[in-house]
Amino acid sequence: MPFTPSRLVGLALGLLVFGLLLGLDTSLKQVGDYGPRPAFAAAITGLMAIWWITETLPIHWTACVPLVLYPVFGLHGDGPALDLYTTALSYVDTYNFLYAGGMCVAASMQYWGLHRRIALAIMRRIGTDPRFLLLGILVSTAFISFWISNSATATMMVSIGFAIIKQLESRLGGRTLHAYGMAVMLGIAYAANVGGIATKIGTATNAQFSGLMEQMGLEISFLKFMMVGLPFVVLFLPVVWLALWRLGRADAPREEMGKEAIDNEIA
Numbered sequence: 001m002p003f004t005p006s007r008l009v010g011l012a013l014g015l016l017v018f019g020l021l022l023g024l025d026t027s028l029k030q031v032g033d034y035g036p037r038p039a040f041a042a043a044i045t046g047l048m049a050i051w052w053i054t055e056t057l058p059i060h061w062t063a064c065v066p067l068v069l070y071p072v073f074g075l076h077g078d079g080p081a082l083d084l085y086t087t088a089l090s091y092v093d094t095y096n097f098l099y100a101g102g103m104c105v106a107a108s109m110q111y112w113g114l115h116r117r118i119a120l121a122i123m124r125r126i127g128t129d130p131r132f133l134l135l136g137i138l139v140s141t142a143f144i145s146f147w148i149s150n151s152a153t154a155t156m157m158v159s160i161g162f163a164i165i166k167q168l169e170s171r172l173g174g175r176t177l178h179a180y181g182m183a184v185m186l187g188i189a190y191a192a193n194v195g196g197i198a199t200k201i202g203t204a205t206n207a208q209f210s211g212l213m214e215q216m217g218l219e220i221s222f223l224k225f226m227m228v229g230l231p232f233v234v235l236f237l238p239v240v241w242l243a244l245w246r247l248g249r250a251d252a253p254r255e256e257m258g259k260e261a262i263d264n265e266i267a
Helices: 005-023 037-054 059-063 065-073 080-091 094-112 114-126 130-147 150-171 178-195 204-215 222-251 255-266
Strands: none
Touching: 005 037, 037 059, 037 065, 059 065, 065 080, 094 114, 094 130, 094 150, 094 204, 114 130, 114 150, 130 150, 130 178, 130 222, 150 178, 178 222, 204 222
8 A cells, every 4th residue: 555645644643643642741641550551542542543544554454553552561561471462362352253253244145145135025024115115124224233233234235225216216207216215225324223232243332342341240141132222123213214204205106116126126
């Protein structure tokens, strides 16, 4: 990756912020028994944030900066070797693997088109009336988001949403479905976030929260997490549906057109 002028500026700016946070006499320099380590942590965080924003280095390289700097500055206070070991353990945390497994599932679903079949089957069973077609898109997006990340779900479902809207518009003689199309696209985004609440692997923050609770001595099983998260999905989805239908009903197509669009996508 060539060093463009903007990347060179990002490199210099990151190092400048790093140096300032290390050199300035701030309250972080002496925090109880931690000594100057909070200032070191702030400096490394500032450096990484700027390098990520400016893409000075490939983002995965920047993500490895703690492996180098944490032991150098003794952030864990256990000596260089143990600091390196402790830092490396964070990269192979069990919940990181759990989330990575979800991304692998997402990749395989997308490769074989399984997400498409699941989504279209759910939509057809819920109904093809424009109101229920919108609900079907929400439910199928939320269900897929139970098992893979919100971003991956939304990315996969957007293509289905676009295809259905295009099918409907072609049957309307090219008339653009501004309001209904907007409701469908917003519905995919909202439902992916709502569905991610349901399980430990629905979104990265769920996994991180579970890992944090485990470190504090409270282990949350997959089923227990789902028993708490799923009711929120059941509560929020109808609210999203009703709000978006108020937006999209202005130019919603007739019922039989929704059925034809679904059947054509499944075929």
